[in-house]
Amino acid sequence: MVERNKKIEKLLSFPGGAQQPPGLVASAAKMVPFTFLSIIIVGILAFGIVDRGPWTGPDTTGTALIKFCLSAFKQNSPPACFFPNLYGIKLEHEAPLFFFIAAYIISAAEQAYLFIFGDSLPLEYVDDFGRILQVLCVLVALIFLWLGTKILGLRRESRPSDPLGIGPDASTFGNNLGTCAVLLTLSCLGLVFRWHEVGSEGFSFLFQAVCFFAMCQGPEKPKESAVIFSVGLVALFFGTSVHVSLSILLAAIFIFSFIYPWTLVKKSFLRSTFYFLTSTILIVVLVLVYQSDESQNFYLWINGQLNLFELRPFYVIKNWLWTWWPLWPICLVMLYNLVKFEKFNQPHLKFLGILLIAQSFFPLMGLLTNDGQKFLPIVPLTVMAAFGLLFLPKIVADLLDWFALSLFTFLGFIVWFYWIALHSGLPVEVFANITRAAPGISEVVNTNDLILGVIISLFWIYLILWRLKFIHPNIWRPVVLSAGGLGLTWALLITLWGPALNINRGYQNIQALLKPVRNETVCINRDDKKLIAIVAAHSETKIVPYNRNLNKNLCRYLLVRGSPAYATVEEQTWIKLSDAYRKSDSKKRELFTLYSRN
Template sequence: MKPVRLPAAATHALPRWVLFALCLLYILPGLIGRDPWKSEDAAGFGIMWTMAHGGLEDWLWPHIVGMPMPEKGPLAYWIGAVCIKLFGWLLGDTLAARISTGVFFLLGSMSVWYTTYLLGRRAEAQPLRLAFGGQPEPRDYGRTLADGALLIYLGSLGLLLHSHSTSTEALQISLIAFSMYGAARLFDAQSRRAALLLGVTLGLLVLTRGWVLPLALWFALLIFSSLRDKKLLTRLVLFTLPAAMAVAATWLAVNHYVRPFHSSPYAAWMTWNYQQLGMPSWNATKYLLKNTPWFAWPAWPFAAWAVYAWRKQQQPLHIALPLMYLITFVVLATLGPRTEESLLPLLPPLAILAAFGLPTMKRGAINAVDWFSVMTLTTCAGFIWIGWIAKQTGWPAQIAKNAFKLAPGFKPEFNLIAFIVAACASAGWIVLVHWRVSRKPSVLWRAVVLSSGGVILCWLLLMTLWLPWINYGKSYAGVAQQLAQNLPPVRNCVDSDVRPAQRASFAYFGDIPFARFGEGNCDFLLLQDSNPDGKTGSAKLITRANQRWRLLWEGHRPSDRDERFRLYARVKR
């Protein structure tokens, strides 16, 4: 017997404008009004910016003004570079590049919604018919579940930073969600068009972040379809796989014939892919078990309950398909490096699976999640406000002291628009909590509306009240401008060992002419090192590559006491 028994009153869907507004409130803060940050964000922007202001070779071989970066794939950078070409003159290159990030997020959100909708309206997912009628219609039930899945997706803590970053991960997670939509269409319609759609999506995943994950997905779908419907094996072999290979091979084939910079990124790209595979290790498993509970909150409790509640049914597709995706990604996480990027693919299948746990979740468990969200996220929002007040007024003194200690030299300014937005968001949170507590609605998505609303509130407060402070600590704009001022106007090129994010920031903010492919005999040398003791002393003369170099400038970001940059000029004999 199915575990779900619901009246139609529990399946009132959220208005479309509300869903769209929530998505905009989620994605827009953090995209507007900031510099590229010290992370994959700045490195990804650097590749997009280099492509947008370069030629064909720069588009075929991803690099940051001469630093090769072919490891993950070019697709996300191509889209960002196109956005810079189209909108950079109007919005500036940094904001124009983030248009692609917003598009990636909306694609992922829509994919999660429509995948859940397709699975939720299937016959085996429907609740039991009530004795006197009044059960929901399949379309209404599917829409309500899809609303719940989207709210859970928006409330996932691990998604926040990566969904706002100009990186390959932002596109990868969206394409994973879209591949789930393609797989649901394939199992639903069993058509060639659906098989081709799935294949194109897997090929785009190869161009986004390597072939390991899409190949594992294809094998998992092959095994999964052999257990459910052997007719789909033919579709996966004859249509999905060739389509994926054709899409992925275009970049490699063009590189083979054009040979940008008299070489090819193929070898480095394959090496990076091989590094994503290894033997299962306890360290990787421990990292997965330690970080998934917070990274995938609040999805995993509902997802676990969904698997338990539907355990007596014979592999219903709405449980089996996202569970198959989830198992595949868990296995890959135990084989690959221990990074947050290995956990990101878990979020779309967990959100979809969690949505099917909402109809059977006990009221006591729902109330516990609600009160945990209210207490935790309200406290978090309160601390954000208190910290901002301390930063602006100097009271409480200790909090203000700690804030300025982490960002020495920072001068706070009052932004009326940011204050009004933050105040309205906080008032909206109070109204939402009051509605949830006083009205006690019966709709399915009531269990996660506070979790997603609270996460959106905290992120919005950080990206309005605290954005100048965060930007000051994570941006390289200031030190890049110092470097440019100390670089003589007559120069040929600058050789350097700085890391990708720093190289991108120096090239964009300081217009530093870094050495490019095959370029040598530079007159200047920029070095990056760590100086944990905070001392600024350094050698005035060094010898490197049989050349003597004289120190011209030394600097660092005010918020980073360890990182040091040193500019040297060649001593001519």
């Protein structure tokens, strides 16, 4: 047992440690190539945001919320959509601010479009704009993340020991550390898909990064930082969820109360934050008093947020093992070295540890959230992993490299294998599976997509060869293949399989079902929030939610979802017009039926 512990200690401690060796310190001086970083950002963020319809899940719900807000703006009643709802049906798990801002910008763009072209902006581009806005939020968030990490790295107590004087100066070290945090964010497996949906994930990341930046510069500029922090906190409260804003507030109180050098400005920072948040609360109360109709909606939304609860810690941790990859292995190795050398007194690591624990506690315990397995405390996790690269042994770095090389090469092979099967018809079984998953997919080769796919694959091969030849120790070297592989694999998937994904995850048949009644009024059961969101996102049909007792005079048409729907519809009142399944629903699990009033 003793011998085994010695082997583990040797494995995780060489060449890392609380006192980093000179070679590793010197490696922090070499910057990440700008071209490589640009290609990764483009590969992850620029592909899959336009030229497609809303997909199942948050993409559809987000598009529906924006469209509902646009209709509220046209009726001169913007407050009607400030608290998330679809035609009066409350969506307590959603936060309003992102959708409200997106609708406001689209409304302004629509006015400009009308002035320039003399025509209204097509509504089918609403979801594209929502995804573009999400990606812009992510880009700005990466800037704030880089700035905050740089400030943290500039602190004397954050820099590694350099007895030989061969390491980087403070500015270079901070810049490189910030770039590593950006690279690690882009390599995180749990974010790439969610950043390409119409939702508040990018918006949440932006203001988490803003709060992090404000806290990092708090010791130097306490009052200015308190204002920035408070703005970010309010935006998180109305733009994400209660648990995210509350966890960051609790972390800030603890950090400024007990951790040096933040304790030096505790009174100034916390007092300014208290004044700003108190003023915001008073303004919200006054607005609700003035808008008495919205006070009840605000109460329902807050009550719904506070009632969210789902305690499944083991299920959450199981999902975090892949959504947090490759960040958590780096953090664990750093934690091992800190425990081994008893180096718990480093302020920057205390700062990040408190922020990580505070943000992870609520989803892990299921408090104020029912979707904890999807939550990712990306800011403290990536910055901690960036510092953890200084502790990373060569053997662990090589393991991360080989895992990324194997995973993304395999995924690239699968993408090409299925693409060849689609256009050649062989193997027959694979071709049958493809056409069943995406019925109606074109079998004609798109030359532009083919050329772009080949270029992306060549980039991946070049990156592998460059990594094999690159032997100089750099702290960012272990995440080159992880970030590059994820970005290029995503770009390849969208390039070759974008149309198939649009069919598989879209609602084209439901759009066709509703096309004859696009200018009519359709009744939908108010308990079926998913169906209301689908119709609102994919058509211009006016929706009237109804309770169990349906008044047939409310609308001319009735739409129901699910095979048991026939039993709930009175045959004497309603006549079945047509029905449809989603194209990819080969097992016919979810039936959509349209009825007309008799």
